[in-house]
Every structure is written in C-alpha cells, then in structure tokens.
Amino acid sequence: MPIWYAEIPEPTAAYTRYEMTEQLIRQIENLKAERSAVILAHNYQPGEIQDLADFTGDSLGLSIEASKTDADVIVFCGVRFMAETAAILSPEKTVLLPEKTAGCPMADMITADQLRQLKQENPDALVVCYVNSTAEVKAESDYCCTSANAVEVVNSLPEDRRIIFVPDRHLGRFVAERTGRELVLWPGYCATHVVITVDDINAARAKYPDAIVMTHPECTEPVKELSDELLSTGQMLKFAARSTAKRFIIATEIGIIHALKKENPEAEFFPASDRAICPNMKKISMDKVISSLENMQYEITIAETIRLKAKKALDRMVEILPEK
Numbered sequence: 001m002p003i004w005y006a007e008i009p010e011p012t013a014a015y016t017r018y019e020m021t022e023q024l025i026r027q028i029e030n031l032k033a034e035r036s037a038v039i040l041a042h043n044y045q046p047g048e049i050q051d052l053a054d055f056t057g058d059s060l061g062l063s064i065e066a067s068k069t070d071a072d073v074i075v076f077c078g079v080r081f082m083a084e085t086a087a088i089l090s091p092e093k094t095v096l097l098p099e100k101t102a103g104c105p106m107a108d109m110i111t112a113d114q115l116r117q118l119k120q121e122n123p124d125a126l127v128v129c130y131v132n133s134t135a136e137v138k139a140e141s142d143y144c145c146t147s148a149n150a151v152e153v154v155n156s157l158p159e160d161r162r163i164i165f166v167p168d169r170h171l172g173r174f175v176a177e178r179t180g181r182e183l184v185l186w187p188g189y190c191a192t193h194v195v196i197t198v199d200d201i202n203a204a205r206a207k208y209p210d211a212i213v214m215t216h217p218e219c220t221e222p223v224k225e226l227s228d229e230l231l232s233t234g235q236m237l238k239f240a241a242r243s244t245a246k247r248f249i250i251a252t253e254i255g256i257i258h259a260l261k262k263e264n265p266e267a268e269f270f271p272a273s274d275r276a277i278c279p280n281m282k283k284i285s286m287d288k289v290i291s292s293l294e295n296m297q298y299e300i301t302i303a304e305t306i307r308l309k310a311k312k313a314l315d316r317m318v319e320i321l322p323e324k
C-alpha cells in the first residue's frame with residue numbers, strides 16, 4: 001500500500017478507493033470555502049496532499065505566497081517550524097497544523113538558550129539561521145536563510161565578521177565551502193537526509209549510468225561529493241524543467257519525486273534511497289486536513305515579542321535577496 005494512502009479507510013463494497021478519495025477532496029473543498037482557507041503543502045508531503053493543495057513548494061516560498069492571499073485561515077501541510085514561519089509572516093491569519101506532533105527533529109536540535117550561549121561565546125558574531133529552526137531561534141538570529149539562498153546570504157555579510165550558522169552542520173559545511181568563509185557550526189542534522197549513503201549513490205549510478213544525480217545540501221559531505229548538482233527542492237524542480245536529460249537520481253526526501261514527475265512527465269526520477277522518508281512529513285493525511293478545518297486545529301500562535309524579532313531575521317534575508 002503506498003504510504004500516502006495509509007490514513008484513508010479501506011474501500012467498502014459500495015465505494016471504490018477512487019470514489020472515497022473524491023469524496024474526501026469534495027469535503028475538503030467545502031470546508032475550505034466555509035472557513036475561507038488556503039491549503040499549503042510542502043514538497044515532501046504525501047502525493048495526494050500535494051495534489052489537493054492550493055500552493056506547493058518550499059517552506060519559505062509557501063509562507064510568502066500565503067501572506068499574499070486574502071484567506072482567513074492557512075492550513076500548513078508540513079511540519080511545525082513551517083507553520084510557525086507562516087504565522088510570523090501572517091499574524092492576522094489563523095495558521096493551522098493538521099497534526100500537532102509533526103515536528104522537525106533538526107529544528108529541535110538547537111534551543112534559543114543554546115543559541116544565546118553560543119552568541120556569548122562568540123560575542124562579535126552575526127547569526128544566520130536556516131529556516132528549519134524554531135521561531136525562538138529565529139528571534140535570536142540576525143538573518144534567516146533557505147537552502148536555496150544560504151550561500152548568497154552569507155556572501156552578503158561583512159568579511160570581518162565571524163558568522164554562526166545553525167542548526168544544520170551539513171548545509172553549513174556546504175555554505176562554508178561555497179563562500180570560503182569560516183563558519184561557527186552547530187552539530188544539527190536532518191535524520192532523513194543522512195540515511196542516504198555513498199553506497200546508495202554508487203548503486204543508483206550503476207543502475208542508471210546516464211542519470212544526473214541531484215542532491216540536497218542537507219546530505220552528508222561524501223554523498224554531496226559524488227553528486228552532479230547540489231540543489232534545494234525548488235532548484236531541483238527548476239533544473240529538471242530546463243534540463244535536456246531524461247533520467248535523474250534524487251538524493252533528498254522522496255516526496256519531491258511526486259512534483260518532479262508531475263511537472264516533467266516525459267522524464268524519469270529515481271530515489272537515491274527508498275529510506276529517505278521524513279516520518280513527520282508523512283503524518284499529514286486527508287482525514288487530518290478535514291479535522292483541522294472542522295475543528296480549527298491545531299492553531300499555531302507565536303508570542304508577539306518573539307514574532308517581531310523572528311520577522312526581522314526573515315525580513316533581512318528578503319532585503320538582501322529581493323524575492324525572485
């Protein structure tokens with residue numbers, strides 16, 4: 001059974017699976033209209049959640065998109081830090097996370113207290129935090145960045161300033177290498193990306209020798225060294241659309257393959273590892289989206305003092321890099 005159907009009840013004699021899915025989609029559409037809601041789905045979400053969303057993409061792109069709509073409610077199909085980012089950018093809207101335990105282990109690998117301690121140890125440093133961080137950590141940071149623009153954000157900072165980069169050490173090393181800057185790194189990592197191994201890449205290359213290997217910077221350094229392109233999920237989608245290649249090996253969470261196939265039906269995409277599944281991303285189901293809209297759960301709220309400070313870090317990033 002495909003993982004994204006796990007939450008849908010088994011078809012009965014009276015209804016086929018297709019009819020049941022259609023029923024759920026209709027129910028979601030009705031609730032969306034009733035609540036004046038917009039549904040966002042991250043690129044790592046189960047395929048059927050991506051299909052029913054109003055917007056799909058990376059976490060920051062989605063939050064920016066949602067802040068521009070006149071919807072009253074944002075249902076964020078993703079993990080907690082993503083819904084928090086939407087709440088930081090859209091304080092006038094109600095932001096819902098359909099599954100309250102959908103967190104990001106990497107974001108939770110550094111607390112605001114730990115970052116404050118790191119700042120004390122490096123009093124002259126500027127802090128750049130990956131968007132995969134809690135609102136409290138963003139509030140303690142000078143700049144935010146995404147995997148797509150981390151290199152540009154760091155490159156834009158004064159050369160005489162030390163830079164603390166949190167929480168992902170693998171993205172941090174990639175940024176240090178591309179910018180030539182010495183960064184103070186935090187030992188965080190994404191448990192989903194680090195399961196992709198050198199053996200996985202070698203085996204996939206042996207099987208599909210003509211394929212281009214696209215790898216996310218959250219992967220380990222040896223895996224990145226074996227890859228053809230190091231790209232964020234948004235950049236993977238753009239690269240595949242422009243490329244004349246017809247086969248790609250994808251070294252990131254496998255959910256992105258749904259969007260890649262949908263946008264490039266003539267090309268083939270193979271996961272570098274079938275194990276690269278983020279269990280938190282897969283906690284969202286159609287049933288949970290329905291409960292979320294019916295019961296207005298689980299609302300994500302951020303204390304205003306934290307929100308304003310966190311927004312500054314996001315705004316500074318956008319100032320450096322006007323939205324593309």
Ligand code: SF4
Binds near residue numbers: 132278279281
């Ligand atoms: S894929 Fe990794 S970084 Fe993304 S939400 Fe899951 S654990 Fe966090």
